[in-house]
Amino acid sequence: MKNDQNNDTKEKSKQIYEFLRYVIVFFAIFVLCNFLLTKYLIVKCSVSGISMQPTFENQEKVIADRNSELKRNEVVILKAPDERNSFYIKRIIGLPGDTITAKDNKIYVNGKKINQDFLKPGFKLTDNEDGFYGTKYSYTENFSIRSLAKTKEYKSIYSSAQLKKMKKTNEVPKGSYFVMGDHRSVSKDSRYIGAIPRNKIQGVVKYRYWPLNRIRAY
Numbered sequence: 001m002k003n004d005q006n007n008d009t010k011e012k013s014k015q016i017y018e019f020l021r022y023v024i025v026f027f028a029i030f031v032l033c034n035f036l037l038t039k040y041l042i043v044k045c046s047v048s049g050i051s052m053q054p055t056f057e058n059q060e061k062v063i064a065d066r067n068s069e070l071k072r073n074e075v076v077i078l079k080a081p082d083e084r085n086s087f088y089i090k091r092i093i094g095l096p097g098d099t100i101t102a103k104d105n106k107i108y109v110n111g112k113k114i115n116q117d118f119l120k121p122g123f124k125l126t127d128n129e130d131g132f133y134g135t136k137y138s139y140t141e142n143f144s145i146r147s148l149a150k151t152k153e154y155k156s157i158y159s160s161a162q163l164k165k166m167k168k169t170n171e172v173p174k175g176s177y178f179v180m181g182d183h184r185s186v187s188k189d190s191r192y193i194g195a196i197p198r199n200k201i202q203g204v205v206k207y208r209y210w211p212l213n214r215i216r217a218y
Helices: 002-040 117-124 152-157 160-169
Strands: 042-046 061-065 075-079 087-094 100-103 106-109 126-129 132-136 176-180 201-210
Touching: 042 201, 061 075, 075 176, 087 106, 117 132, 152 160
Parallel strands: none
Antiparallel strands: 042 061, 061 201, 075 087, 075 201, 087 176, 100 106, 126 132
């Protein structure tokens, strides 16, 4: 009888050990896969702020593809150049070497007006944030790369040689992307923080997975 009890105890201990071993192995594989997935394939990010309204709202969650080609009008996740350990979500407007001019809420890239259908909902919405009253979300100030190169913000970012070239050519600097928020009237974007170097762009937004009633693929 005693031997039977000992055998039962050993068998139960063995089963518990095997169960714990499987749990640990499964957890380790899950952690490793998640690490590899987020390091090399995707970026998971929570939208912070209102600069992409009404396309993306504060606290919505998105997934971006690290390996997608960067194209005009794509929404991207980027490392904030002016805030440590922060990320921004913006839309690509200009590619490296593009000329950019904005006038009367229209943007001309390489001399041609670009389609901005994503701004249409914003023209129906009016700002009521502190410091931003009465303007439409989609209101875009008149500017060009040439005029931005004369601002104090750009003078604090770029060298004299770079500023001189931008004033002469009106082009987005080589290897960089001009990005803007869809909530144009309040967005802190390339008009103020400069064009974004390629290595600062983490990925192209492909899915919004939260909240559930706004799930969408892009």
